[in-house]
Amino acid sequence: MRGQWLQAGWSCAKRSFASTPHQQRVDIPQIANSARSYTTATASTSQPNREVSPPTTHPQVAGTQTPKQSLELSYAGDLIKRLTTALQHDKNPTRIWRLYRVLAINHNDKLPPAIHHHALRKVTPTLQQLRRASVRRPAKSGPRTPHAHEDRFRFVIRQLQILDKVSLSDFNFILAQFAAVGNHLGCVTILREMSVHNVRPNAPSLGYALQAIAHRLTLPCRVGLKQQRLAASKNTLETVLGYFKEQPHLITSLTWDLVLRIAKDTHDLETFEWLVKWGYGIDLATPDRAINPWDTPSEGILPVPDSPFPFSVSALNAILDAYGRAGNISRLVQTFEVLTTPVPHIQEYFAVDSWDQDEDDDFGVVPTSTYVFPHTVPNTTSYAIIIRHVARAGKRVLARHYLYAAYRDYRRRAHDLFLQHRDTRIIHPPSPNLSLTREHLLSVVSLAKRTRDMGLYKWLHNRGFPAVLNQLTRDLEHALKARELKGNPKPVPPVRAVYGRATFTGNRSDTPLVNTPQVKYLNMNVHIFHLEKQIKEVQVLWDHLKIMRERSYQRKTEYLGRRVWRSQKVFIPEEGRMTLVSKTWWKAYVRFRELSEDAEWYRPGRKMMQRYIHKRWNRHTKRKMSIWRTKHGFWRPRSRQIWWDHERVRLAERIRRIFVARGKEEGKTEEEIEKEVADAVEQIPETPGGQKKIRTYSQMQYHRRQALKDAMTMGVLPGGSTEEAATEKADSTP
Secondary structure, eight states: OHHHHHHHHHHHHHHHHHTOSSOOOOOHHHHHHHHHHHHHHHHGGGSTTOOOOOOSSOOOOOTTSOHHHHHHHHHHHHHHHHHHHHHHHOOOHHHHHHHHHHHHHHOGGGSOHHHHHHHHHHSSOOHHHHHHHHHHSOSSSOOSSSSTTHHHHHHHHHHHHHHTOOOHHHHHHHHHHHHHHTOHHHHHHHHHHHHHTTOOOOHHHHHHHHHHHHHHHHSOOOGGGHHHHHHHHHHHHHHHHHHHHHOGGGOOHHHHHHHHHHHHHHSOHHHHHHHHHHHHOOOTTSTTSOOOGGGSOOTTTSOOOSSOOOOOHHHHHHHHHHHHHHTOHHHHHHHHHHHTSOOOOGGGTOSSOGGGHHHHHHHOOOOOOOOOOOOOOOOHHHHHHHHHHHHHTTOHHHHHHHHHHHHHHHHHHHHHHHHHHHOTTOSSOBOOOOOOOHHHHHHHHHHHHHHTOHHHHHHIIIIIHHHHHHHHHHHHHHHHHHHHHHOOOOOOOOOOOOOSGGGGOOOOOOOOSSOOOOOOBOOHHHHHHHHHHHHHHHHHHHHHHHHHHHHHHHHHHHHHHHHHHTTOOEEETTTTEEEOOOHHHHHHHHTOOOOOTTOOOOOGGGOOOHHHHTOOOOHHHHHHHHHHHHHTTOOOOEEHHHHHHHHHHHHHHHHHHHHHHHHHHHTOOHHHHHHHHHHHHHTSOSSOOSOSEEOSHHHHHHHHHHHHHHHHHTTSSTTOOSHHHHHHHHHHOO
16 A cells, blocks of 8 residues: 555656656655655554644645645645755755755745745855855856856746746845855846836845946956956946936945945046045045035936035045056045045134125124035055055155054054053943054065165164054053953854744845944954964064065175276265275275185075975975975075085085195195195094984074084184194194
């Protein structure tokens, strides 16, 4: 009997699969497992005092139906129950998609619309996971489709269209998914499909489309496809602006910030300035003057707004980046200085207008200016942008000035944060939006290296880096003490949602894309983590700066020394003019040392870098790296005994040259010289002492100097001062 029921279930399932219009692969074994569980449950009903109730999810099984129809409904009820459980507890989108696809293909009429709405949000990863995946994706090996689950969205929307239950929240969810991966062309397609279904987009819908364009411009791209990407982004932006023209009330401050971020890459500078003037009421030609841009015609692109949008730091960064890319440094500095400092009211300087003194005397009331000039507080990115662009333009004074300005501003805000921590009435102080990072210093270091400015090198080495490191270290100490005193209480876990029928209603309102700015409170653990990271990065950059400074100083000194040796003039700062100097005077001026033939040369440019000092070598990697460095003329790490064998040969050759030169001066024969050389070479030890391995260039230099020092001490080389050397010298004299 059980076999007949199972065989009937298989045949019914096969007929239902064959009758479906969608030619897709269906998971038949899952249906079979459901059939087996159902037959087991029906067999257990023969026991006394036990009844099996029908599934509560879809109670449509009637006693008057045929066995085949009852089995089909039982399969559907079982699968719906499994899908409901998976939607509640399972976090794997693939498993949920398999269950949903089987039900949607075979039993779409038995699925309520709420399950379709919920399945649309569960068959794809979260937005955070998609953003991380899109950033890590290389430009040359990306997927063919911008979104991996675009086919799933299309399938679910088709099922909702059959039921005529497509809502605005469903389209907004797909737009948010496309915005996370930068699929702006897909966003335009969704907007057009919304117009086909008479669904009017709201502010989040157009905001997601703008986010997709802005995110796509930041993703890696091939060099040959950049112009094509810019053209596509420009067309998409014009499409979104067309929706704004039809519905002007959808334009908000956040959406206009995104428009500026896109326009600085896709449009020319004149159009960008017009967009700033239209949205924020700022004429960038004269940013310190109060204007009324709404009296000017909008040229048919957008309607005239009722009032300007509040000026944000995101808009400031977009303006600074646009002028920096255009190379207009004067306009860049002017914009930063005016828009980051609130312009004072005019009555503070001019109490009464000279032309209206009579009228003011009559009424006795001086009119006051109520217009507030748009301004904002710069953040870390603002200072990084302006320092980077002025450094690229070669403006040494401006680069130093804004680096110091960032340091002063950060110091002031750090002090305010310290006072807020001391105040016991403030439980959660706000999070700071300014920090001193490696990016601020790197632009100035690059300028000093590119121009070989020794003065800027000296300022960075003696004042810039020490001040930044000291301030970051003090802030880290204060943060550690504050965490110990106040503690960092664990956040209260959110209340677990109760899943039920209300979960699948699909009437949940969308979170508005544009909202009042919420205050970000300080997380002490994150703050300490960032401080430790910044200290480490700045310290590593300072170590590299020392090497670059020594190398630049050595090269410039050698260049000027060659001019002196060729009897050419050099510039002397004390005299303020080009002067012809002697070799002796130049040696004393630059503090050259008289080096003998056996002296050790100090080469700061040949130092091993940080990545080689702490490198851990295994046998295979060490062999490959050693072969590569030997082929290109670099020193490679090797065992100390092998190094000492090579060093003994070099030391013997040096001893031979010294003894030959001294013997010729004293008039000795070649046999006597060879005998002295052989005696001296025999005194060199066969094996070195100390460490077993020599891994870095500095260790090799140390052991070489130590070997020369020991040779001089034993009298092997001239310059020894021991009794043995004095005795040998006395015995050798006639």
